[in-house]
Amino acid sequence: MTLELAIRLTEILLGISLVQQSIEHLQLHKLLRVLYLFRIILALLLIIGLQVYWVSIFLLLLAVFILHRFQGPYNGGADRMSLLVLCCVCLYYFAPSKYWQEIAFAYLAIQLLLSYFISGWVKLINSDWRNGRALRDVFQFSAYPVSESIRTWSESPRLLFLMSWSIILFELLLPMLIMSEITLAIALVIAACFHFVNACIFGLNRFFWAWIAAYPSVLWLQLRLFTNS
Amino acid sequence: MLKTIKLLLPALLPSWRFFDTIGPSPRIQYALLRSENDSSQQWYEFRPRSKHVSFGQMLTRMVWNPNWNESLFLTSCAERLRENATFHSENEIMRCIIADFKAHLLSSNQEDANFIQFRLLFIERQKNKFEHNVTFYSQLKELPKREFSDS
Numbered sequence: 001m002t003l004e005l006a007i008r009l010t011e012i013l014l015g016i017s018l019v020q021q022s023i024e025h026l027q028l029h030k031l032l033r034v035l036y037l038f039r040i041i042l043a044l045l046l047i048i049g050l051q052v053y054w055v056s057i058f059l060l061l062l063a064v065f066i067l068h069r070f071q072g073p074y075n076g077g078a079d080r081m082s083l084l085v086l087c088c089v090c091l092y093y094f095a096p097s098k099y100w101q102e103i104a105f106a107y108l109a110i111q112l113l114l115s116y117f118i119s120g121w122v123k124l125i126n127s128d129w130r131n132g133r134a135l136r137d138v139f140q141f142s143a144y145p146v147s148e149s150i151r152t153w154s155e156s157p158r159l160l161f162l163m164s165w166s167i168i169l170f171e172l173l174l175p176m177l178i179m180s181e182i183t184l185a186i187a188l189v190i191a192a193c194f195h196f197v198n199a200c201i202f203g204l205n206r207f208f209w210a211w212i213a214a215y216p217s218v219l220w221l222q223l224r225l226f227t228n229s
Numbered sequence: 230m231l232k233t234i235k236l237l238l239p240a241l242l243p244s245w246r247f248f249d250t251i252g253p254s255p256r257i258q259y260a261l262l263r264s265e266n267d268s269s270q271q272w273y274e275f276r277p278r279s280k281h282v283s284f285g286q287m288l289t290r291m292v293w294n295p296n297w298n299e300s301l302f303l304t305s306c307a308e309r310l311r312e313n314a315t316f317h318s319e320n321e322i323m324r325c326i327i328a329d330f331k332a333h334l335l336s337s338n339q340e341d342a343n344f345i346q347f348r349l350l351f352i353e354r355q356k357n358k359f360e361h362n363v364t365f366y367s368q369l370k371e372l373p374k375r376e377f378s379d380s
Contacts (some may be wrong), residue, residue: 068233071318083240111245122246146279146290203290205292
């Protein structure tokens with residue numbers, strides 16, 4: 001995968017993510033409707049690849065305005081990842097040379113890998129995660145489960161223990177699978193399924209779209225590091 | 230400019246410590262009051278979760294989930310209020326409660342109410358026991374007039 005193709009795929013996936021987020025805001029914030037309509041138009045231009053240089057700058061300015069409006073990210077990690085992807089796309093277009101373009105895009109790939117590894121590490125060093133208690137808490141009383149029936153999963157400690165260790169090991173191992181194209185592809189499919197499940201049971205749909213927008217960067221980095229030599 | 234950098238920095242240098250510890254979890258509760266001195270408050274949970282969500286609904290929510298995402302934002306506002314009370318977070322929560330009141334979406338429908346107040350109840354586990362602590366009471370807010378359909 002060439003750098004240009006990976007950037008184009010990132011732009012398309014980021015555009016889809018931004019359209020999805022903005023359409024939801026059209027219903028919620030009547031006063032901000034014009035702003036989100038403008039963002040949808042810009043995101044569509046990003047998807048079709050028209051004037052991407054200017055479009056990405058305008059999208060970044062809008063993102064800063066939205067950060068001020070909500071005094072921080074509206075949807076925590078999902079908004080932060082979207083913003084990170086957008087910043088890296090902007091940096092790619094602003095970079096003075098191919099070398100710096102690669103640095104900007106590699107930074108996105110490294111942050112994506114870190115997003116899994118650090119999440120796994122902080123769980124591994126927490127005894128509540130190792131014995132399944134933390135995940136039980138998530139289901140039992142956190143604000144995330146989408147229904148009361150999903151809360152009842154907290155009554156299955158053996159299942160939660162297995163789930164906890166599956167999550168910890170998967171998050172820790174994912175960055176190491178970058179060594180091979182095939183293992184990385186498999187890992188990213190599993191990661192996308194993981195985000196899909198999170199979206200279903202915790203309603204974190206924006207995370208799914210935001211994270212997969214960063215996947216082309218790591219696919220490109222894998223080829224850049226281990227194939228092009 | 231400093232504020233912009235402060236807002237942008239966590240996206241450019243993220244911590245990625247998702248669910249490292251499961252801290253106190255907020256519930257937003259509201260009370261409808263007849264007058265400012267009404268002490269007969271009965272607290273109701275704001276947007277209680279559904280009993281069951283079907284797989285079909287989950288699939289739809291992959292692309293269209295505005296109310297849940299708004300509720301997650303309000304959870305963030307509640308957590309921010311616990312850390313440091315700000316007018317912005319209080320205002321955002323109140324704005325959503327009043328929007329639901331106007332749309333007849335609140336579970337309590339006390340017709341003679343003139344004021345509304347919300348509070349934040351935090352649930353946390355201490356060893357094997359659950360603790361419920363109320364950490365914040367909002368200012369009272371006068372309720373707007375609602376339109377009623379003929380049906």
